[in-house]
Amino acid sequence: xxxxxxxxxxxxxxxxxxxxxxxxxxxxxxxxxxxxxxxxxxxxxxxxxxxxxxxxxxxxxxxxxxxxxxxxxxxxxxxxxxxxxxxxxxxxxxxxxxxxxxxxxxxxxxxxxxxxxxxxxxxxxxxxxxxxxxxxxxxxxxxxxxxxxxxxxxxxxxxxxxxxxxxxxxxxxxxxxxxxxxxxxxxxxxxxxxxxxxxxxxxxxxxxxxxxxxxxxxxxxxxxxxxxxxxxxxxxxxxxxxxxx
Ligand code: CA
Numbered sequence: 001x002x003x004x005x006x007x008x009x010x011x012x013x014x015x016x017x018x019x020x021x022x023x024x025x026x027x028x029x030x031x032x033x034x035x036x037x038x039x040x041x042x043x044x045x046x047x048x049x050x051x052x053x054x055x056x057x058x059x060x061x062x063x064x065x066x067x068x069x070x071x072x073x074x075x076x077x078x079x080x081x082x083x084x085x086x087x088x089x090x091x092x093x094x095x096x097x098x099x100x101x102x103x104x105x106x107x108x109x110x111x112x113x114x115x116x117x118x119x120x121x122x123x124x125x126x127x128x129x130x131x132x133x134x135x136x137x138x139x140x141x142x143x144x145x146x147x148x149x150x151x152x153x154x155x156x157x158x159x160x161x162x163x164x165x166x167x168x169x170x171x172x173x174x175x176x177x178x179x180x181x182x183x184x185x186x187x188x189x190x191x192x193x194x195x196x197x198x199x200x201x202x203x204x205x206x207x208x209x210x211x212x213x214x215x216x217x218x219x220x221x222x223x224x225x226x227x228x229x230x231x232x233x234x235x236x237x238x239x240x241x242x243x244x245x
Contacts (some may be wrong), residue, residue, distance in 0.1 A: 011128060014055040015039040016046040016072065017090065018064055026059065029117050030124070043067025047075055054081045057127060059120075060107075061090040073105045086127045090115070148183040150243065153222055153231060155183055164222050174199060175218045178211075182232060187244035189235045215240055 013030055017023050018041045027037045038055065040046035044066045050058065058076065062069035069089065076082040089110040091097070097110060109123055148155040152165045160176060162169045171179065177199045182190060192208040200210075219226040233241045 010034055010036045011056040012036045012038065012053075013057045013059060013124070014046065014050060015059045016041075016043070016064065016069065017059070017061040018042060019061075022061075025117060026120070029121060033121060033125075035124075041065075043069065043072045046072050050076060050082050050085070051079060054085055056085070056131070057124065058082075058085055058087045059090065059124070060087055062096065063092060070105060073107055077106055086131060088120075088123060088127060148180070150183060150186060150231065153179075153183075155180055162222070169221055171218070171221060174214050175221070178214055178218055179222070182240060182242035186242040189238055189241045191239040193239075195239065211239075 013035050015023055015026050015030075015037060016039070017026075020041070023039045023041070027039060030037045038049060040049055042065045046058075046060070046064075047067065049055075060069045060072055064072070067075075069091075073087055073089065076085060076087065086108040087106075089105075089107040090113055091110055092113045094112050097112075108127060111120060111123065146157070148157070154163045155176075156162070157180065162171055162176065162179060178195060181195065181198055192211045195211050196208060215232060216226070219229050219232055223229045223231060231243050233243060235241050
């Protein structure tokens with residue numbers, strides 16, 4: 001059924017509720033779905049467990065002995081370790097919804113008692129799907145940090161920096177964009193028109209010779225001998241090419 005939950009390390013859910021029947025029921029069904037379940041019968045224990053080893057999701061009843069669910073949620077949100085752990089609130093009163101979902105507490109979802117177990121499982125799955133999407137997006141962002149490297153030139157797209165022989169190279173915005181485009185297409189000839197179109201804002205009137213000027217500056221900064229460039233080659237009458245990797 002829920003292959004995603006079983007595929008990787010099982011997701012851990014903390015169930016916080018003082019009614020033992022409900023805890024038993026939820027534990028049974030969540031474990032059947034492949035989740036790992038921990039439970040706490042009061043708010044104090046819940047917070048200890050959560051801070052000690054942050055769960056992947058918390059199911060939290062409002063009516064609890066000691067510290068109530070609203071306060072537990074508030075404390076989870078204000079601790080760095082648990083600030084982003086999804087919280088599904090259980091409430092006996094619909095009137096509490098605004099408070100639960102509002103900015104004050106920021107729970108991710110809620111269910112009004114009495115609720116069906118199927119419905120709760122569906123909500124939990126949906127919350128994990130959203131969590132996975134967020135995690136995938138975060139991974140994709142990290143993936144973009146792939147650096148471009150050729151010989152002794154290294155370009156860091158995310159940091160907007162270039163190093164030559166390990167030394168930081170002060171490039172202008174245009175020079176950086178030109179170099180990035182050339183490196184991304186290494187081995188291919190890029191025409192002056194294409195470079196102009198990609199690097200310069202086309203509302204601005206620029207001559208194709210402008211490209212030559214910036215390439216000259218760029219060579220002075222990255223080439224050992226700008227008169228005999230190794231990295232950025234001129235393809236006469238056409239444009240420029242970054243040396244093939
Ligand atoms: Ca309760």
